[in-house]
Amino acid sequence: MLNRYPLWKYIMLVVVICAGLLYALPNIYGEDPAVQISGTRGLEVNVETQDKVKQILDKELIDAKSIVFENNTILIRVSNNDTQLLAKEVLSQALGDDYVVALNLAPATPDWLRMFGAEPMKLGLDLRGGVHFLMEVDMTTAIDNLLTQAIENLKADFKENKLAYTSIAKGNNQQIIVRFATSEARQEVAQRIDLLRDFNVTSQDTTGLVISLSEARLQAAKTEAVQQNTTILRNRVNQLGVAEPIVQRQGAERIIVELPGIQDTALAKQILGATATLEFRQVNPSTSVDMNAIAAGRATAPFGSEVKYDRTGGAVLVYKRVVLTGDHIREAQSRVNEYGQPVVDIVLDSAGGKTMFNFTQNNKGSFMATLFVEYKDSGRRDENGKAILEKTEEVINVARIRDYFSDRFQISGLDSAAEASQLSQLLRAGALIAPIQIVEERTVGPTMGQENITQGLESCFWGLMISVVFMLLMYRLFGVFASLALVANLVLIVGVMSLLPGATLSMPGIAGIVLTVGMAVDANVLINERIKEELRNGRGVQQAINEGYAGAWNSIFDANITTLITAVILYAVGTGSIKGFAITLGIGVMTSMFTSIVGTRALANLVYGGRRVEKLSI
Structure with missing residues (x-):
């Protein structure tokens, strides 16, 4: 029989709308x-x-x-x-x-709603506010790290080319000072430096050279530090699970991070501001060194070595040369081992794995120390008023190398499972190329956001009201069906947005919702006009309803599927607010097709289906 839905379709419709209402409800509690x-x-x-x-x-x-x-x-x-x-x-x-x-x-969602996993949808920075960080890259430390790396590269190059020197160390004003026993050795190194692209000889005397990095290398290093730190911060934001964040460079040394709708700002500040990484150093096995005398300043560490301390104050003599840094860590997971101790399982990239394999192969039986390295605000300021960061190093683990290993190993010696979890999270997020500090932190207040929400709700309300009035005047009872479908459509959009973990509603997203209201009306206009056309052609009421929905389906499907494709493309290539618009548009297209076709057809079938009707209210 025409225009009769089976019971399961009505049940499905009621369940879908009730579920949408359930998950949309938390949004009214604020x-x-x-x-x-x-x-x-x-x-x-x-x-x-x-x-x-x-x-x-x-x-x-x-x-x-x-x-x-x-x-x-x-x-x-x-x-x-x-x-x-x-x-x-x-x-x-x-x-x-x-x-x-x-x-x-x-x-402020009630507990009975949370039992169903219902939470309010996330709002963008322009609607609910959020956290805004202005972060500055410490270029002094970045250049200092670059000089340290450059010294190691020069040592390797001099050794490879059999060039003799007595000492090489960092000097003032971002320079490297090399000393020689003879002027001939100095002349050979000076000629070699001229062949190296990244270095310049600034000055020289009989037995010494002052080498500086080229201006091009310095500028490239500064640009690289900001760009790579920006990328790493994006990775850290991904660790926080924030939808539609803004992480972008500002000026030469600063990075803006905006986190709309974040639920854990304490963790955000902790993870984004962290400058922690690891260093793996070989332990100096010398037993003739008086560690107490070194700690008291009465003696110095052997050449090429230095003393580091663990959290209990215990001293460990390690070589200055870093075997591996946290830059090579690709994965880190915390767990509890078979002895009930918290550990962090480390996975290195291919280059790090090769370096670690070569080191362990050549140093089996030796001890290796794991240092936790962090930069903290020293409380002092430089001549430009910038905070001076102080490097702190702590030995968290000393272990004997019992066998070869490469890209997989574990770190133990941690105090608690919480420390292991946090360390693994920091390492997964990536080691910063240069330390950064939060120079400005503010929470964007709700005043402006509330105005935007009010304006957005008003636009939705008036758009809905105008559509309802139009449908009631033009299509009478079928206009009531369409109006109920419009309301159900809005409820479903909000419900789906609240359910999706990565969806954030912003002002462009509200524009997408308003647009889908008009598109939903358009579908009902097509259906109702097609029914009226069938009636004018002499069709019976039941047949006119059936032909109206069947005939309009192709046009509605084609129009909505092209819009949906556009939304997918916008989401794929867009960023930020463009993605927000694409999400609400895509969700709105799918829910409007469901409510405009299935919903109104169910109401029409419920009122008119399966009985003799002489006239339609349309």
Whole structure:
């Protein structure tokens, strides 16, 4: 019989719309201003920390809606933005550098909705605000690292060409000083330097050369440091799972990072601002060295060696030459080994694996130390007012090389599973080419975002109302069907956007939603006009409804599929807000086809199907 749907189709329609409504509901509850606290370097945040935080807030008469401890973080919800800023300032001063205190926004979704995994959709920086970081690359350290690498390259080149020298070291003003026993040796090296593209002889005397890097090499190194750090920061943002982030270069030495709708700003600040990496050094096996005398300044370390310390203050004599750095780490995963100890499994790239294999092959039975290297703000400023970063090194592991290995090994000696997890996350995100520091951090407030949301909602509302009025005037009861389909379409778009983990709604995304409202109306106009045409041609009511939907289907499908292809292309080649527009447009096209065709047909079949009807309200 014409125009009758089986029961399962009605059930499917109801289930889909109810599911869309369920996952769209969290968006009406909004978010609470919050302050989030987490530990640095894997420091455990526990119930005692929670009690301490509560005491600090009570002492300062700051009223918190709730203080929740979970996932090794403390989340403090407050009533307004002023209280949020005050709480952050007070807690930052009271807790010190051992904890990261950051602003956040916490969803106010009821527990009964969270049981179904329902969360509000993520809003872009232009709608909900977010975190804005301005980061600066420490070019002084970048050039210093480049000079260290250049010295090693020169040593290797001199050795390969059998050129004699007595010493080579860094001098002032980004220069390298080489000393010789004879003027003939100095002349041979000077001639060799002239053949090397990246070096210039700045000055020379009888037994010495002052070498500088060429201006082209210095500029290339600075550009490379910013570009590679930008790439690494993008990788770190990916570790955070942030949708539609902005990571871009600004000027010669700075990088902008904007994280809209981020749920863990403390971790973001910790991961993005981290300058941590690893260095693998061979341990000097000398037993004649008085480590206590070196530590007290009464003696010096042997030539080519230096003393490093572990977290307990124990001294380890290591060679200055770095066997391998964290730049070669391709994968890092934390786990607990068979002895219940936290470890980090390391996978190196091919070049790192080859270097490690050659080293372990030649040094079987020796000890290798793993150093955790980090740059921290020293509290001092240079002549330009920039913060001076201080390099800190800590031995976290010393192990005997019992057999050859190449690209796979593990690091042990860590204090806790939390430290192992954080170290693995930092290593996965990539070692920075040069240290960076956050010179500006701000949370984009909700004022501007609220205005954009209000304007976006108003445009959707008025677009919907005009479409509803038009459909009611032109198509009567079938206009009611179309209007209900429009409302269901909006609910499904919001529900799907809330479900997709990588979807973020921005102003262009709202434009995509408004556009799909018009396209959904267009589909219903095609269907209704086709039904009216069939009635004018003398078709019966039931046959006219059937032919109307069947005849309009091809036109609706062709129009929507071409729009969907456009949305896919925009998403594939676009960035940022363009992707946001493409996502909502693509989702809107699919949901509008479902509601305009299946939804309105179900309503028409429910009202008119399976019975004799002389006249349609259309």
